[in-house]
Amino acid sequence: GQQVMQIPQYQHVQEGEDFTTYCNSSTTLSNIQWYKQRPGGHPVFLIQLVKSGEVKKQKRLTFQFGEAKKNSSLHITATQTTDVGTYFCAGGGATNKLIFGTGTLLAVQP
């Protein structure tokens, strides 16, 4: 079945450093979504990418969708303590299932 892997599993950074998480799907995706889950919270939708090679920005966050629509990345510039949490990608395929990646836990040290 469809699998979505993320690396790294965990990243610890100093406040102000950049952070990137990578997402890879075993199958071609129709779209990719990114969610953030704060500690003790629930996943919250951040963004959706649909087009091959698409790049979207939200303030310090940059999201990319690969040309082959099988991979994606999330880059945070100059991390802040409010960025702490687990970042999940979620791939939409031919079926209606939205398969979540394994997640990357980001810790930010002030």
Add this chain to the structure above:
Amino acid sequence: DSGVTQTPKHLITATGQRVTLRCSPRSGDLSVYWYQQSLDQGLQFLIQYYNGEERAKGNILERFSAQQFPDLHSELNLSSLELGDSALYFCASSRGANVLTFGAGSRLTVL
């Protein structure tokens, strides 16, 4: 408040028992999704309903069942509970484009 309501927030029960988790979707959303989140498994897709009909199925165990009612609320029934069923169960709803709004989750502990 995301608009998706899940009850109960916490549930402690014993092995072999049966529980029902309830979800009310955000107003206007026709789709309901159930996910299981445990420490070592991430967010596992269980099942999706759209306007009362089952739309997609994930790795949902045969001991688990779900339904969506005419008023669009959904219930996830977990039976013959095992220790390994202890997890956070999330419900999410969507209006379209598969963009999910999650509830706060129901934490199930099986002793």
